[in-house]
Amino acid sequence: MTAKHDLKPIAGGGLLDRRLFLKKGLTFSAVVLSADVLAQGEHYRPDSSKIAGKPFSNYGLPSQYERETIRWTMGNSMADGNGVSWTPLQDLEGTITPNGLHFERHHNGVPEIDPQQHQLLIHGLVDKSLLFEVEDLLRYPMTSLLCFIECGGNSNAAWRSKPIQTKLGYFHGMASCSEWTGVPLRLLLDEAKLKGRAKWLVAEGADASLMNVSLPLEKALDDCIIALYQNGERIRPENGYPLRLIAPGWEGVVNVKWLRRLHITNRPVMARNETSKYTELMPSGKARQFTFVMEAKSLITHPSFGHKLDKQGFYQISGLAWSGHGKIKKVEVSADGGKTWATADLQEPVLSKCFTRFRIPWQWTGEKVILKSRAIDETGYVQPEREELVKQRGTHGYFHYNAIVSWEIDRDGSITHVYA
Amino acid sequence: MFMRNSLLILALLISPVLYAEETPELGKPASKALVEQWNNDIFPDGEGLPSGKGTATYGKKVYQQYCLSCHGVKGTGDSADELAGAKHGLTDNPPDKTIGTYWPYATTLFDFTRRSMPLNNPGSLNNSQLYAVTAYLLYLNDIIGEKEIMDAQTLAKVKMPNRDGFVNYQSK
Numbered sequence: 014m015t016a017k018h019d020l021k022p023i024a025g026g027g028l029l030d031r032r033l034f035l036k037k038g039l040t041f042s043a044v045v046l047s048a049d050v051l052a053q054g055e056h057y058r059p060d061s062s063k064i065a066g067k068p069f070s071n072y073g074l075p076s077q078y079e080r081e082t083i084r085w086t087m088g089n090s091m092a093d094g095n096g097v098s099w100t101p102l103q104d105l106e107g108t109i110t111p112n113g114l115h116f117e118r119h120h121n122g123v124p125e126i127d128p129q130q131h132q133l134l135i136h137g138l139v140d141k142s143l144l145f146e147v148e149d150l151l152r153y154p155m156t157s158l159l160c161f162i163e164c165g166g167n168s169n170a171a172w173r174s175k176p177i178q179t180k181l182g183y184f185h186g187m188a189s190c191s192e193w194t195g196v197p198l199r200l201l202l203d204e205a206k207l208k209g210r211a212k213w214l215v216a217e218g219a220d221a222s223l224m225n226v227s228l229p230l231e232k233a234l235d236d237c238i239i240a241l242y243q244n245g246e247r248i249r250p251e252n253g254y255p256l257r258l259i260a261p262g263w264e265g266v267v268n269v270k271w272l273r274r275l276h277i278t279n280r281p282v283m284a285r286n287e288t289s290k291y292t293e294l295m296p297s298g299k300a301r302q303f304t305f306v307m308e309a310k311s312l313i314t315h316p317s318f319g320h321k322l323d324k325q326g327f328y329q330i331s332g333l334a335w336s337g338h339g340k341i342k343k344v345e346v347s348a349d350g351g352k353t354w355a356t357a358d359l360q361e362p363v364l365s366k367c368f369t370r371f372r373i374p375w376q377w378t379g380e381k382v383i384l385k386s387r388a389i390d391e392t393g394y395v396q397p398e399r400e401e402l403v404k405q406r407g408t409h410g411y412f413h414y415n416a417i418v419s420w421e422i423d424r425d426g427s428i429t430h431v432y433a
Numbered sequence: 434m435f436m437r438n439s440l441l442i443l444a445l446l447i448s449p450v451l452y453a454e455e456t457p458e459l460g461k462p463a464s465k466a467l468v469e470q471w472n473n474d475i476f477p478d479g480e481g482l483p484s485g486k487g488t489a490t491y492g493k494k495v496y497q498q499y500c501l502s503c504h505g506v507k508g509t510g511d512s513a514d515e516l517a518g519a520k521h522g523l524t525d526n527p528p529d530k531t532i533g534t535y536w537p538y539a540t541t542l543f544d545f546t547r548r549s550m551p552l553n554n555p556g557s558l559n560n561s562q563l564y565a566v567t568a569y570l571l572y573l574n575d576i577i578g579e580k581e582i583m584d585a586q587t588l589a590k591v592k593m594p595n596r597d598g599f600v601n602y603q604s605k
Contacts, residue, residue: 145461150459225474274471282476285544288541301599
């Protein structure tokens, strides 16, 4: 049993101590179910246990009862491979995104690539221009890293003057998290031998848009990998098969999929996707360019728009936080619209540039409340309120939106997205 | 003895790094010809621009055939981005981010059109068609004249109105 004093809220709106579940095994009020009518001495067997199950499958799929957990797709009306699909963050728990639900941003569709026909070229300011076969790259020393990838354009609907009313994943779900395994890019650059003047790298994909983008060599030598595996299996076609660049913590567009070429240069190429797009127009009329790092963000995934609270009582607030600058140090949750805040529990392990799951128990008394979460990363950066972000950047920057998200719980338990 | 121990410690400190760097070195030398065939990057100073030339007059025909269905008459946008015909500046609400108001380099326009357009048949335009349609889009944005020839020399010299409109946030 839970002692009465433990249920004393530690912040407004009914937020409880984050250790409550762990300490006391808090129980939810339960309805007593009546037993089936059985003959005396007979044991109950669920229906599933009365017939032999289905045979083995070569590749497992989710339960038929989970068919609504899908990516929503949004393609261009004139070119259906140009657009995005969203990770349904409101339906997922933990920190790893299943491969089939990882968000997509394609500039002109998913190419079909035979790995035996695919090579990676490194050229430019190097002593030796080198061509790597995929099967050769599989023989290199590999490393694995767990990291999020977030599109620079994620959450862009939140710049609008009125809060969008749609499920969380469909405006913040261009963010996903996987274990990526591959060859440290540094090893391949060392093999080609960089020249002293080398400062930048232009990465190009083998898709129909030959998507290219520049990134500083410093990042490439620090923690970038040429990934071949995603969550243990070879990367899916829509995530760059047979290989992609992973630049941990940096905006999705530089994590070039279907990677075919790395041009080592002394300056950026000024591609369309680092000038006309993926730059942020500020109120001054100037635009921010090369804003690679995705700054700290957090979202309450449960409850969120589309969920409904059936009755008063205990709930667990659960959400995700991440920062392109490193580890999440703390997540605070408010249940009174930001007047008071309580520290949420962080699921271990907390990894750098990786989704971090936070949770906190909460007692809903049936009143109208506003839930918020804010992330603080190891650099001390605090996720801003929307008002603060808009004050700094205006509303026409489109990219790199990372303000606090607010959910209003109405008395009937329905949830609305609000700016508060 | 102290010296020998120090050297040993030094060796231990260095050697794991050396081991970590060992790779099978399977990269094959790529010939200059192969690199030239694969390298399609075009830089603001004109590096990488191919031969060929065109003017807005011919470019208008190219545009109408390959671009208009998505980008609209005179580049004002439709299912695809607005390219020209800005009615608002960058500090207006809402701003118009066209080639004329926003794009900092003319070379980017040629490069992107060559690498990615048209979406239903990328890579299908030849260099003269590309110079011509680039010229047309610059002309629609009042950046060059209708008869001005765009080629590897002239395109790199085009000064875009928003050339100085970007702040490098790389290190911030």
